[in-house]
Amino acid sequence: MSDRPSRPKTANDHPLRQWAVDEMNLRRFAPVPEDCQIYQYVLLVDAAQRQPEDQYLINDRPDFAEWHLSPRSATAHTANGVHFLWERHTEASTITLILPANMPAKLADPYLYWLANWPGAILRATRVRVVPSQKEVDANLDAMGMAGVDMVCCDVNGVLRIWSDFGIHNDGFGRLLVLAGDVSDNERGRIIQRVQELGNYRNMALMGFPTVQEYGPQVDELEKQLSLHAEQVAIATDEDNDDALLQQLADISSRLELIRSATGFRLSATAAYSEVASDRLQALEITPVAGYQTLTEFTERRLVPATRTCATFQARLTRIAERISRVMHTLDVRIDTRIKAQNLSLTQSMERSTLLQLRLQTLVEGLSVIAAAYYLVGLIGYMVKGVSALQKGYWPEIIMGAVTVPVILIIWLFVHHLRGKVLQETESKKE
Structure with missing residues (x-):
């Protein structure tokens, strides 16, 4: 901490200006x-x-x-x-x-x-x-x-x-x-500080190595399971197995993510501490003394292999995640291809059904022409009978003939009104 008196803050100071000075x-x-x-x-x-x-x-x-x-x-x-x-x-x-x-x-x-x-x-x-x-x-x-x-x-x-x-x-x-x-005394203090920081950061960096040793067997098992799973994906011919294979792959991926979550901070910290220790070692400008091992030899003899092992372990986790992604992509493509084939078959079935309905509709329309002709002839017959009944005074037939045209008109107006109402409701739903 600096013993300098604090400088009054001015209006133009950045909020982090004093923090940056204190940090240095x-x-x-x-x-x-x-x-x-x-x-x-x-x-x-x-x-x-x-x-x-x-x-x-x-x-x-x-x-x-x-x-x-x-x-x-x-x-x-x-x-x-x-x-x-x-x-x-x-x-x-x-x-x-x-x-x-x-x-x-x-x-x-x-x-x-x-x-x-x-x-x-x-x-x-x-x-x-x-x-x-x-x-x-x-x-x-x-x-x-x-x-x-x-x-x-x-x-x-x-x-x-x-x-x-x-x-x-x-x-x-x-x-x-x-x-x-x-x-x-000040220079001596700075040099001893660098020597001590080298040892401190070295020990902090080495903390990642036990983590690798602890989780290494689990990663070995995951790699073995992933290799077996990839073989099953390659040789599988039963479409029903794809869903099971995808679930197994999801389980492997979940276990990998648990390991990455448990080791991520420690391994990243190991990389950072190792880099700082390396910087401190270079800053000390080590000169050997005959008959003794140097601080460089002692530090690098164990720190370098340990940190490289941690870096390799972290890269290994990344490669496993990439392999899982590739196998999952293979399964996704195969399942997607099967779904597309099923959709094509369904579309063809719907097309055949539509053609059948069109043929039935054509047949019904043909029969409807006959029915419409029958009823139209009947209506014309009622009107002819009504005209003929005027001379004879048969009032029931006169009335039937008289109301035929108004009834047809009323029915047409009612159907037209319903059609307009349905079309209006359809347009409002589209909006």
Whole structure:
């Protein structure tokens, strides 16, 4: 966190301007003197532990002369040379304590106890000893319990020399010995920060490898089932099996998506952490020391295979999804072709039915002509009889002949009215 006084905000400032400046100054390390001890924890803190962590950070802290707090970072120091840094990451928190080498235990213990009880699961804990001269190196290597063929020793950035066995000792800490070199405290702090960030991001990146080991057998089984399913699709001739094959393929796809959902974040995080660790490794400009393995050799020996395995696993999931898509497309095409054939057969059947109805309608129309002629002759007969009855005075026949034409007219008007009403309703429905 920057100690600069905050600048008054102007009307023309972009809402993210101050955030961008704060972000660029977020990860500044404290000055590291040439004779000191550094304790650093990287803790995985889940969502449920964030609020207890905030409370612990604010309410349970020991005495500091100056204290600066922001939502994602905090810095503090005392008059006798104690420095504290806290930083919140996406899924972890990093806490660092810098103590003078000759600080009495009764003064250092409250700060160490505070760090030791921090909420979260420890992913990495490192105890760094910075010494001012070469003559103190051997004594401190023995005191820190570091020895053996696995010792890493190299020069970083051409000014500092480091030693570590990168193991976990009885007190739960890893060990790092640093020869201070002829640099300023601020420069020394920046270099040690890069060394520590390399180890921190390396451990975060390696967390994806157990995930691959856990889900690898399930993916093997999915691939086997998909291969068998593809063979069944290729040789299947019974149309009734297509629906069952499609359902089986949907089940395989669902299980794959569950695996991708469970591993996606961790594998993506592994790729990101690995890239940052690689950047930090390059920035350290490692120079070998004869008789020792370098930090580059130690890091790449395990990190590179692990991250490549994770990347291969993620690519494998993508390829399986593509294979499922291709097999499903094959099934869809086959089912669609069968449906089109069924539709064609149905259309042909409907065409035959329509032709039959047309023939029947033609026959009915022919018979209707005969019926219409019969009734028309009858109507004409009624009118002729009515005219003939006028001379004889037969009133029933006269009346029948007289009403024939009006009845025909009334029926025609009624049918015409109904036809117009039906056409009107049809047009209104179209609109």
